[in-house]
Amino acid sequence: xxxxxADRDTVGPSVGRRARFEEWAERQASLVFILPATLVILGFxxxxxxxxxxxxVSRFRLGPGGFELSFVGFANFRxxxxxxxxxxxxxxxxxxxxxxxxxxxxxxxxxxxxLARAYRNPKTGVIGKVGRTITATVAxxxxxxxxxxxxxxxxxxxxxxxxxxxxxxCTLQFLIGLGLAILCAQPIVGRNVFRILFxxxxxxxxxxxAYAFRMLADMSRGPLAPIWSAFGLGELSWAADPWxxxxxxxxxxxxxxVPFIFIVLLAALENQPxxxxxxxxxxxxxxxxxxxxxxxxxIAPTAATVMLIRIIEAFKxxxxxxxxxxxxxxxxxxxxxxxxxFAWRTQDLGGSAAVAYMLLFVSVVISVSFFHxxxxxxxxxxx
Amino acid sequence: MTTIDRRPTPVTSIAxxxxxxxxxxxRLFEPRRIGKMSPMTAFVVYGGLLFWTVIVVFPLYWLxxxxxxxxxxxxxxxxxxxxxxxxxxxxAWRYVFIDIGGDTFRPYVNSLIIxxxxxxxxxxxxxxxxxxxxxxEYRPSLGSIVMFLACLAAAIVAVVAAxxxxxxxxxxxxxxxxxxxxAIGRRFQRRLGNADIQxxxxxxxxxxxxxxxxxxxxxxxxxxxxxxxxxxxxxxxTINLPIVVWLMHDFFASIPxxxxxxxxxxxxxxxxxxxxxxxxxxxxxxxxxxxxxxxxxxxxxxxxxFLSGADxxxxxxxxxxxxxxxxxxxxxxxxxxxxxxxxxxxxxxFLQRLIARGLLVGSVKG
Numbered sequence: 001x002x003x004x005x006a007d008r009d010t011v012g013p014s015v016g017r018r019a020r021f022e023e024w025a026e027r028q029a030s031l032v033f034i035l036p037a038t039l040v041i042l043g044f045x046x047x048x049x050x051x052x053x054x055x056x057v058s059r060f061r062l063g064p065g066g067f068e069l070s071f072v073g074f075a076n077f078r079x080x081x082x083x084x085x086x087x088x089x090x091x092x093x094x095x096x097x098x099x100x101x102x103x104x105x106x107x108x109x110x111x112x113x114x115l116a117r118a119y120r121n122p123k124t125g126v127i128g129k130v131g132r133t134i135t136a137t138v139a140x141x142x143x144x145x146x147x148x149x150x151x152x153x154x155x156x157x158x159x160x161x162x163x164x165x166x167x168x169x170c171t172l173q174f175l176i177g178l179g180l181a182i183l184c185a186q187p188i189v190g191r192n193v194f195r196i197l198f199x200x201x202x203x204x205x206x207x208x209x210a211y212a213f214r215m216l217a218d219m220s221r222g223p224l225a226p227i228w229s230a231f232g233l234g235e236l237s238w239a240a241d242p243w244x245x246x247x248x249x250x251x252x253x254x255x256x257x258v259p260f261i262f263i264v265l266l267a268a269l270e271n272q273p274x275x276x277x278x279x280x281x282x283x284x285x286x287x288x289x290x291x292x293x294x295x296x297x298x299i300a301p302t303a304a305t306v307m308l309i310r311i312i313e314a315f316k317x318x319x320x321x322x323x324x325x326x327x328x329x330x331x332x333x334x335x336x337x338x339x340x341x342f343a344w345r346t347q348d349l350g351g352s353a354a355v356a357y358m359l360l361f362v363s364v365v366i367s368v369s370f371f372h373x374x375x376x377x378x379x380x381x382x383x
Numbered sequence: 384m385t386t387i388d389r390r391p392t393p394v395t396s397i398a399x400x401x402x403x404x405x406x407x408x409x410r411l412f413e414p415r416r417i418g419k420m421s422p423m424t425a426f427v428v429y430g431g432l433l434f435w436t437v438i439v440v441f442p443l444y445w446l447x448x449x450x451x452x453x454x455x456x457x458x459x460x461x462x463x464x465x466x467x468x469x470x471x472x473x474x475a476w477r478y479v480f481i482d483i484g485g486d487t488f489r490p491y492v493n494s495l496i497i498x499x500x501x502x503x504x505x506x507x508x509x510x511x512x513x514x515x516x517x518x519x520e521y522r523p524s525l526g527s528i529v530m531f532l533a534c535l536a537a538a539i540v541a542v543v544a545a546x547x548x549x550x551x552x553x554x555x556x557x558x559x560x561x562x563x564x565x566a567i568g569r570r571f572q573r574r575l576g577n578a579d580i581q582x583x584x585x586x587x588x589x590x591x592x593x594x595x596x597x598x599x600x601x602x603x604x605x606x607x608x609x610x611x612x613x614x615x616x617x618x619x620x621t622i623n624l625p626i627v628v629w630l631m632h633d634f635f636a637s638i639p640x641x642x643x644x645x646x647x648x649x650x651x652x653x654x655x656x657x658x659x660x661x662x663x664x665x666x667x668x669x670x671x672x673x674x675x676x677x678x679x680x681x682x683x684x685x686x687x688x689f690l691s692g693a694d695x696x697x698x699x700x701x702x703x704x705x706x707x708x709x710x711x712x713x714x715x716x717x718x719x720x721x722x723x724x725x726x727x728x729x730x731x732x733f734l735q736r737l738i739a740r741g742l743l744v745g746s747v748k749g
Contacts, residue, residue, distance in 0.1 A: 044599065054543055183431045203682075204728070206699075213442065224461075318593075337593045356591065356597070363589060363591060
């Protein structure tokens with residue numbers, strides 16, 4: 001800043017042009033700052049998104065001297081939902097039994113009641129009504145899909161497998177992460193050592209984690225082999241059982257992601273007002289009461305936000321199932337990203353883009369619903 | 384407090400507690416003082432923490448010991464402790480570093496270059512945008528954005544369906560858009576604000592990378608950049624941009640505006656204010672965000688699957704490919720994984736200091 005007047009003194013005749021350029025640059029500053037980011041995102045998110053949409057409604061064929069794309073409408077999506085790829089995407093669907101019907105009708109009634117209440121509320125705008133209708137429809141569809149692929153005896157496709165990773169994985173990670181954060185928030189010695197240790201897994205390469213867990217889960221030669229053989233399970237192969245294989249993926253994923261939730265919730269617990277905590281303890285409140293009435297309201301908004309981030313990231317899972325099980329046994333551990341990748345590898349570009357778009361749709365509906373009905377509520381009620 | 388404690392009569396101290404003295408069992412569940420744990424709680428707390436420490440450390444320990452095992456030590460059931468259960472051997476390390484040294488170091492150097500350069504780029508572009516969103520008011524009109532999207536869609540259809548060369552379509556897109564903006568741009572009334580732009584940038588994280596992987600692959604193929612480091616660098620810088628904008632926005636917002644205002648009065652340009660005043664003040668934020676983005680780029684796997692070829696491979700791909708080429712040779716694989724996670728664990732130790740100070744976390748509170 002002190003250099004500015006000196007510049008003016010030393011520069012001779014070119015001062016006019018230079019000053020004019022600087023003036024021009026200063027006027028354009030607001031554009032210069034934001035334009036690179038905007039252009040880059042336009043080029044690498046929005047543009048590919050549109051190209052993907054185009055691919056999803058066309059068939060890709062390698063032809064002489066390149067490739068050709070022909071418009072096929074929604075054929076790729078029809079194939080996933082009703083056609084030859086249905087078992088792969090939705091799963092093997094079985095007719096619902098009486099119990100499944102009862103559950104489904106119960107859920108439908110609940111969703112209907114929730115929708116009706118929102119519609120009768122004069123405060124709900126058009127967007128609110130449309131959004132709630134979409135949320136309710138997707139929730140009902142996923143409930144039916146869950147019932148037909150589990151209770152009715154069907155099998156998971158990549159959609160249900162992905163949801164399994166998201167729901168079971170995120171729940172597990174939240175519970176463990178919260179538990180560890182509460183333990184670490186106690187007046188303990190060496191809190192920072194634990195914090196560093198517990199933080200490490202989130203930085204470790206997922207591919208490396210996948211191989212490490214393949215070694216650990218080896219039931220005859222892995223480190224836990226003595227335990228398995230003591231239970232007579234030494235010859236069992238988890239990789240051949242769909243549910244065991246999915247659980248191993250979830251365990252590996254949880255090992256990686258618990259630290260993320262832990263570190264954020266611990267910071268939230270440390271930031272809560274001390275006086276309230278001490279007041280509660282002086283009043284003789286039990287640990288559970290203190291947590292429920294003082295700590296939880298203080299950290300609920302942060303917890304909801306961190307879970308939103310975790311859910312968004314969980315939908316993208318590919319490394320662990322690809323390396324741990326290669327999607328197997330059969331298609332039991334195939335996430336939607338992996339499904340899309342396999343389709344791309346077999347030159348089925350249209351099918352690949354269609355799966356990717358279904359993933360985008362499901363993850364956006366669930367993330368946005370979670371944001372509106374959980375995160376917003378948590379912030380409103382607890383802030 | 385101290386004056387009460389020093390009183391000689393025991394009566395007051397009993398009155399202070401009000402409750403009768405607990406029995407020996409009950410004492411296990413009672414904290415001795417406010418702000419301390421009861422012995423039972425302490426047992427549960429330390430037990431839980433040590434249990435999770437084992438869970439965190441054991442897989443890493445197992446990788447480390449497997450890397451110094453001979454094949455026979457791996458194949459003949461679990462052996463846990465070097466020198467006691469088995470004789471450690473450096474054969475796997477020798478193989479990975481010397482026998483196939485070139486095949487190891489090329490991907491390693493690729494990963495290093497790609498991760499570092501893409502991080503620097505993402506930090507530069509992202510910080511500028513984040514700073515601009517904090518300090519400058521933007522009011523783009525909704526209508527012109529919709530118009531731009533329509534032009535973009537038309538250009539894509541022209542390229543993909545009608546076979547127009549992409550650069551003609553790009554020039555046409557810009558020309559038509561600017562013409563339309565001149566002609567009818569003033570009529571649009573509804574405008575967006577900074578919050579909308581910020582939300583738009585951050586919301587890119589919801590986009591699953593697999594949706595964009597395919598077109599990016601085709602795009603780099605057309606540009607002749609497939610199978611180069613440049614393609615990786617550009618792609619990784621872009622996918623990490625939303626994180627940078629999101630985290631840096633909070634750091635810039637927490638910097639008091641007074642310094643910048645006085646610099647502006649002194650005649651400093653916006654660029655100068657940004658690079659000479661704001662960036663140095665935001666150093667902890669830059670370090671935290673940069674390290675996080677660096678690790679994300681270092682670990683990235685899905686887009687690498689699409690973008691890599693024979694010439695450019697990154698470490699995650701090299702590790703993942705071990706299984707396919709020679710069957711699971713755990714000892715070599717462990718060496719590769721160990722050398723791959725040593726840098727990120729080191730970074731974790733640095734990052735942890737920043738996180739402990741509540742950085743990074745503030746932005747989650749939203």
